[in-house]
Amino acid sequence: MAASRRNTSQRLTLAILLLASITVITVAYKGEAQRAIGSVRNAAADVVAPLQRGVAAVLHPIGNLFAGMAGYGGVLGENQRLQLEVGHLRRQLIEAAQSQSQLDQLRSEQNLPFADGIPEVLGEVISSPASNFDLTIEVDRGTSDGVGVGMPVVSGVGLVGSVISAGQHTAIVQVLTDPRSEVGVRFGTGNVAVAVGQGEGDPLQLQDVSETSVTSRGAAVVTSGLDLAAYPSGIPVGTVASVHHTGGSLTSQVLVTPLVNLLVLQYVAVLQWFPPA
Amino acid sequence: MSIRTWGRLVVITLAVVFVQVCVLNQIVIGGAHPDAFLLLAISAGLVAGPQRGAVMGFALGLVADAFVPTPYGLSSLCYVLVAFAVGLAAGTVTTRPTFGLQAATALLGGVGGTLLFAGLGTLIGQPSVPHHQLVVIVMVVAAGCVLFANPAYRLIEWTLAVAPGAYRDAGAFASGSAR
Numbered sequence: 358m359a360a361s362r363r364n365t366s367q368r369l370t371l372a373i374l375l376l377a378s379i380t381v382i383t384v385a386y387k388g389e390a391q392r393a394i395g396s397v398r399n400a401a402a403d404v405v406a407p408l409q410r411g412v413a414a415v416l417h418p419i420g421n422l423f424a425g426m427a428g429y430g431g432v433l434g435e436n437q438r439l440q441l442e443v444g445h446l447r448r449q450l451i452e453a454a455q456s457q458s459q460l461d462q463l464r465s466e467q468n469l470p471f472a473d474g475i476p477e478v479l480g481e482v483i484s485s486p487a488s489n490f491d492l493t494i495e496v497d498r499g500t501s502d503g504v505g506v507g508m509p510v511v512s513g514v515g516l517v518g519s520v521i522s523a524g525q526h527t528a529i530v531q532v533l534t535d536p537r538s539e540v541g542v543r544f545g546t547g548n549v550a551v552a553v554g555q556g557e558g559d560p561l562q563l564q565d566v567s568e569t570s571v572t573s574r575g576a577a578v579v580t581s582g583l584d585l586a587a588y589p590s591g592i593p594v595g596t597v598a599s600v601h602h603t604g605g606s607l608t609s610q611v612l613v614t615p616l617v618n619l620l621v622l623q624y625v626a627v628l629q630w631f632p633p634a
Numbered sequence: 635m636s637i638r639t640w641g642r643l644v645v646i647t648l649a650v651v652f653v654q655v656c657v658l659n660q661i662v663i664g665g666a667h668p669d670a671f672l673l674l675a676i677s678a679g680l681v682a683g684p685q686r687g688a689v690m691g692f693a694l695g696l697v698a699d700a701f702v703p704t705p706y707g708l709s710s711l712c713y714v715l716v717a718f719a720v721g722l723a724a725g726t727v728t729t730r731p732t733f734g735l736q737a738a739t740a741l742l743g744g745v746g747g748t749l750l751f752a753g754l755g756t757l758i759g760q761p762s763v764p765h766h767q768l769v770v771i772v773m774v775v776a777a778g779c780v781l782f783a784n785p786a787y788r789l790i791e792w793t794l795a796v797a798p799g800a801y802r803d804a805g806a807f808a809s810g811s812a813r
Contacts, residue, residue, distance in 0.1 A: 367718075370685045374692045374714045381696075381707030382758060394706045401700045405655050412656040485662045487655065488702035489669065489748070489771045490755055490763055522703065529703060536761035556764040557665030 399524030402495065406527045409483045410497060437623075444513025447616065451515075451577040451593045475589060477511075477626040478502050483527070492535035492557055494518075496625060499526040507587075509628045515593035515616035516540065516580060517625050528627070532619045533561060533594070542594055542613075543581040545572030552578065552594060552613055560598050563611040570609060572597055578613050589630050642793040643690065647697050650674055655701050658778070666771040668778025669748070670786075671698040675713035676720050676743035676779065677786040680731060682794055684721030690790075691717030705758060712754060716747040736783045744779030748772045 384390045480498035487493065498504045500523050510517040510530045518532040531538055538554040542563065548570040550563040563578075576597040582590025595613040602609050654670040661667050671694050678694070679687035695710030702709070720743050724731065731739070748771055756762045763771065 367685045367722075371688055371714070371718050374688050375711065378692065378695070378707050378711035378714060381710060382705050385706035398700055398703075405651070405701075408652060408656050413660065416657075416660050484655070484659050485667065486665075487659055488704050489666045489775065490752065490760065491703050492665075493703055536763070556767045558767070559764060 395522060399499075399522060399527070402527045402529070403499070403524045406483065406495075406497060406524075409495070410481075413481075413483050441513045444515075447514055448593050451579065451596075451616075452591065476503075476629045478504055478629060479624065479626050480504075480528075481624055482622050487529075492532045492538075492554065492619075493521070494530050494532060494619075494622060494625075496528050496530060496627070497526065498627060499524045499528050501525050503629055504528045504627050505629075505631065507632060509588050509592065509630060510625050511592060511628060512617050512622060512625050515595070516588065517617050517619065517622065519587070520627060530625070533615050533617070534559065534619060540588060540594060541581040541583050542578050543583075543590070544578040544597060544611075544613075545570060545576050548572060549581050549583055550611070557619075560612040560614050561595060563613060566609045566611045568602055568607055568609050570611075572600060572611065574599060587632055589628070639794060642795075643693070646674070646789055646793055647694065650694075651697065651701065654698075663774050664770040665767060666774035668782070669744075669775045670778075670782070671695070671709065672713065672716065672744065672747045672751075672775065673740060673779045673782055673786045674790065675717045676740055676747065677783070677790040679717035679720030679743075680724050680736065680739050681787060681790040682721065683725065684718045686794075687717035687721040688714045691715075704755065704760065708751065708754060708758070712747060712751045715750060716743055719743075719746070731787075733784055736787050737780045740779035740783035740786075741776050744776035745772055748775045 385394050478498050480496035480502075482494050483497045484495035487495070494517075496504075496510075504520060504523050506520050506523050508520045510519060516533060518530045518535070518538060520528050521531045522529040532554075533540065533552070534554040534557055536554050536556060540552045540561075541549065542552045543549050544563070548566065550566050550570075552561040552563055555562055574597055578594045578597060580588040580590055580592040580594060582588065593616055595615040598612045598614040600609055600611050650670050658668050658670055675687070675691040675694050678690035681687070682690065691713035692710050695707070695713040698709040698713075699706045720739060724739065749768075752763055752768055752771075
């Protein structure tokens with residue numbers, strides 16, 4: 358009798374908690390509740406940000422210790438300077454390669470926004486993905502620094518992703534490889550497509566690439582500025598890793614290796630650029 | 635649960651927030667990191683039984699969801715189910731679980747909880763994680779759970795003021811009469 362009552366009580370508790378969880382998920386999905394939860398999350402991120410910065414400051418040198426046991430401070434500084442320099446050089450190379458094929462088009466579209474002329478907010482990555490199921494990073498710059506939702510985020514090498522949430526002092530950036538990330542890109546000879554993330558460590562996949570599109574392995578891929586202008590045009594995204602023509606299909610499968618190593622990001626720049634209304 | 639117990643729960647929740655957000659999130663192995671909240675939910679089920687474990691899992695999930703961009707409430711749903719399942723499975727254990735049993739529970743709970751989270755996420759429209767990445771996540775989370783199973787277990791014991799070795803029958807825990 359007691360066991361039966363206990364079982365009933367347990368099941369009732371489970372049912373109530375499941376119902377409560379499902380209600381929370383449903384209510385939080387849209388509208389005012391979603392905005393309220395966004396505010397709570399931003400506030401929570403702002404509260405823990407100083408602690409994260411402190412711990413990151415402790416953990417980064419420890420991590421770097423393994424990379425360079427002797428004189429790691431000097432090596433670290435030199436390494437960062439060289440990475441930045443290499444990034445700029447690689448970006449220049451890709452932009453140069455792309456510029457020839459775009460020259461005629463750019464002449465007729467002189468008002469195209471370009472990444473070089475956009476103001477930047479430099480920030481430090483203070484947290485890797487908070488969830489194992491979302492590819493996001495957290496940076497130590499927020500709305501008080503001029504960072505807003507939708508702004509593109511780049512490193513010295515190329516596109517990192519875009520801001521999906523911004524608190525007062527921190528912002529969450531969805532990186533390119535997140536399966537929800539979509540970037541309009543231009544590649545090869547005047548080809549355009551949408552690059553979709555496929556998960557951590559996997560290349561981006563270009564969607565709806567016509568079989569007649571001309572491209573080759575190693576070709577530069579840059580933002581097109583055409584996908585409802587979610588990103589300004591001309592930001593390097595990656596290089597073509599492989600092109601597969603499937604028999605009987607009108608499309609090709611094109612994979613792109615991102616230029617930015619998203620696993621080891623330490624500093625990024627948020628472009629203060631909003632999509633045109 | 636008494637006010638004192640809830641007070642302790644608040645303290646360990648804050649501690650776990652710090653550990654997860656500031657430390658564990660920085661320890662990325664193959665794109666994944668350990669999940670302290672899930673481990674605590676597992677331990678809650680093991681120590682407190684299905685009923686109180688599920689309640690604690692729900693509360694932990696609500697806090698965890700404030701720090702991740704996944705749909706709010708998804709962690710709660712997952713932790714409730716995990717804690718309840720662990721509590722039910724451990725219901726026949728009337729003595730203090732051995733270290734091996736704690737580790738085995740943490741392993742199974744870590745694997746099951748991660749797969750459950752991924753499955754529930756897909757059900758409500760979240761993009762699915764590639765299989766090979768899911769394998770890595772499961773392995774990292776499960777390894778973290780096993781590694782810290784005993785400290786987490788003791789932490790929940792302290793929170794619920796359950797004296798080590800003074801276990802009663804599973805029914806007493808389930809009905810909330812453990813001191």
